[in-house]
Amino acid sequence: MADAALDTVKEATAVDKSQVPTVVVDDVHIVYKVHGAGSGKGSATSALSRIITRKKSPAIREVHAVRGISFTAYKGEAVGLIGSNGSGKSTMLAAIAGLLPTAKGGIYTQGQPSLLGVNAALMNDLTGERNVVLGCLAMGMSPAQVRARYQDIVDFSGINEKGDFISLPMRTYSSGMGARLRFSIAAAKTHDVLLIDEALATGDQGFQQRSKARINELRKEAGTVFLVSHDNNAIRETCERTIWIEHGELIMDGHTDEVVRRYEKGERP
Amino acid sequence: MSTLSDPVNLSAPRGSDAGLTPKQLADKYGLSVSGKRPSLPEYVRQLWARRAFISAFATARLVAQYTTAKLGQVWQVLTPLLNCAVFYLVFGLIMSNRDTVPNYIAWLCIGVFIFQFSQSAIQAGTRSISDNLGLIRALHFPRASLPIAFTIIQLQQLLISMVVLVVIVLVNGITPGATWLLIIPALVLQSMFNTGLALVMARIGSKTSDISQLMPFLLRTWMYVSGVMYSVSSFIEKWPPFWQTAYSWNPAVVYMDLIRYAFMPESFDKTLYPGGVDAHGNALPKALILPDHIWIMATSWAVVAFAIGFVFFWKAEEEYGRG
Known part of the structure; x- marks a missing residue:
């Protein structure tokens, strides 16, 4: 009985090896409230009169950022997300990571996706070294694993190439250095789903090469990688599949060559 | 025109999965809703697995606190000392409370340190989520690692203050006794209580940032009501019995009294400090009163606050970092 069950599982994995879904996005709408939008900060007297008259603050506005997007990503895929500024790419990633609630529809993922963004600061007043250790511990590594991986992470980030920067507080890093260290920390662990929001764009040439190699490794380790970038060449080199989003709607979903070619020409299907 | 204009649908399930709706596909492969809150036992398990992170985070934060100050870590000892000096100046010398409370300086310092432990745990808890959004995202x-870690930082700071306190107590001529051992269970209970409050405030503070503006006023009121720097017993004596009992349940008073009793049990001895006035009409120190069932009160507060705080925080687990 057990053997037979095992055989069917094996068969299934053999047939569907490249077809195990890791992220299912099902007709998702995302609406979020922005505080402090519109008429600046507002004066104290106007805030007070609003409280007295019980009027809704004009400073809260709703943004319908994603309007009915559906797609399914599979194991071992690297998916690029392209679109103009404010088209909803980053919002989509944040929602996949579970950081934004969906107004309608559902997002299903395998394991817990990790989001890597340019703005995601770690602990700025702590040294790079502390950030590496704490970041790894927070991701659930044991202290022994952290000790074993520590040097690899620092080497990968290339922070120490120009002197002993790892023992300086992270607030002294340039934005590129900070982004590199964050990527290195996150990439130290195997993720089922890794979401990268332009984190690579800030790195220098050598680092970009290393991170592309690491993304490929992560994919081989049966993960799925999403990449948001305005650098079309980075998308071409890293992803074989690309999704084009505009105004929160899915314009095109297909092979990178085709989608990026159309995107560059501004040719909507 | 172009044959390429009909791209393959890379989203559609192939093979045996063809024709499944996205929802059915997700169910088949056991995918879970992104960012869903884990069950309570699972959450406790995850939190336990992060214990190394919690302690490393607390230590790193404690050390980083004074990195920009020239005197560095010396401030950890200097801050509580200066605090005591200010309160001693105002309440001990100018308002001369020292005549009515036995061992006033030690009594004052214990009150200040113990109250500050609760106060700063609540304040740090309120900001623990909103100040660490980058890390959370x-x-x-x-x-829950964050409010717990911030409470541990405050506990570490209290332990440093305790060293200062022991010196102050010894200088005041109090000899160490067996009751000093009671400090340990009392601090354990207070830490639980503080963690519970920090968890509650962390959730509230993550939603309404206005609360951090309001907290200092609430905490200051609590401090003056609790009689940290002057004895409130002379006011309380005139109250109806029900209000006296209600007042004795004030957790700040409970934990302060426990530590005061542990450090200097003789201050609670009526034969040593009968009160009254001397020949010149000056007030004499009056023995402190330890309420009945104080350990039951301390334990109840600790358990109830921790349980409520933990569940309350967990209920919104998926929402932290949003917005």
Whole structure:
């Protein structure tokens, strides 16, 4: 009985090896409230009169950022997300990571996706070294694993190439250095789903090469990688599949060559 | 025109899965809703697995606190000392409370340190989520790690203050006794209580940032009501018995009294400090009163606050970092 069950599982994995879904996005709408939008900060007297008259603050506005997007990503895929500024790419990633609630529809993922963004600061007043250790511990590594991986992470980030920067507080890093260290920390662990929001764009040439190699490794380790970038060449080199989003709607979903070619020409299907 | 204009649908399930709706596909492969809150036992398990992170985070934060100050870590000892000096100046010398409370300086310092432990744990808890949004958005870990870590930082700071306190107590001519051992269970209970409050305030503070503006006023009221710097017993004596009992349940008073009793049990001895006035009409120190069932009160507060705080925080686990 057990053997037979095992055989069917094996068969299934053999047939569907490249077809195990890791992220299912099902007709998702995302609406979020922005505080402090519109008429600046507002004066104290106007805030007070609003409280007295019980009027809704004009400073809260709703943004319908994603309007009915559906797609399914599979194991071992690297998916690029392209679109103009404010088209909803980053919002989509944040929602996949579970950081934004969906107004309608559902997002299903395998394991817990990790989001890597340019703005995601770690602990700025702590040294790079502390950030590496704490970041790894927070991701659930044991202290022994952290000790074993520590040097690899620092080497990968290339922070120490120009002197002993790892023992300086992270607030002294340039934005590129900070982004590199964050990527290195996150990439130290195997993720089922890794979401990268332009984190690579800030790195220098050598680092970009290393991170592309690491993304490929992560994919081989049966993960799925999403990449948001305005650098079309980075998308071409890293992803074989690309999704084009505009105004929160899915314009095109297909092979990178085709989608990026159309995107560059501004040719909507 | 072009044959390429009909791209393959890379989203559609192939093979045996063809024709499944996205929802059915997700169910078949056991995918879970992104960012869903884990069950309570699972959450406790995840949190326990992050214990190394919690302690490393607390230590790193404690050390980083004074990195920009020239005197560095010396401030950890200097801050509580200066605090005591200010209160001694105002309430001990100018308002001369020292005549009515036995061992006033030690009594004052214990009150200040113990109250400050609760106060700063609550304040740090309120900001623990909103000040660490970057970390929360970048990495995935049980969010309760943060308020718990911030309470541990305050506990570490209290332990440093305790060293100062022991010196002050010894200088005041109090000899160490067996009751000093009671400090340990009392601090354990207070830490539990503080963690519970920090968890509650962390959730509230993550939603309404206005609360951090309001907290200092609430905490200051609590401090003056609790009689940290002057004895409130002379006012309380005139109250109806019900209000006296209600007042004795004030957790700040409970934990302060426990530590005061542990450090200097003789201050609670009526034969040593009968009160009254001397020949010149000056007030004499009056023995302190330890309420009945004080350990039951301390334990109840600790358990109830921790349980409520933990569940209350966990209920919104998926929402931290949003917005």
